[in-house]
Amino acid sequence: MNCQWCESDTARETSNTVYWELPDGSKVIEIQNTPSVHCLECGMNYQRDETVKEIEDQLFLIDTSKLEKSMTYETLMAASRLLKRNYFDFSK
Template sequence: MICQWCESDTARETSNTVYWELPDGTKVIEIQDTPSIHCLECGITYQTDNTVKEIEDQLFLIDCSKLEKSIMYETLMAAPRLLKRNYFDFAK
């Protein structure tokens, strides 16, 4: 796997705890075990664009008022949605 930052071939899939601001800006939550990439060369740990989009879409589509301060990634992604998809994403 190639690192998006330094282009080294030492990047590996991992999971990490990340902190995310809710779409309404009211608070930040901790998301544990988030799929991530870690580069052994430059030391950066990051999420792919796809993972970022999945998290942002999910947070936009669920009732965030029911979220605790900390949540597992899989639990977040399994939370029931208020809408079927993000109708405000015009990139599709």
């Protein structure tokens, strides 16, 4: 796997704790065990674009007022949705 930052082939799949601001800006939540990439060359830890989109879409589609301050990625993604998909995403 190549690093998106330094293009080294030493990047590896991992999981990390990340902090995400809710779409309405009301608070930040901690998301544990988030799929991530770690580069052994440059030391960068990051989430793939697909993972970022999944998290952002999920936060638009659920009732964020019911979220705890800290949760796992799996718990976030399993939260019941109010809408079936993000109708404000015009990138498709």
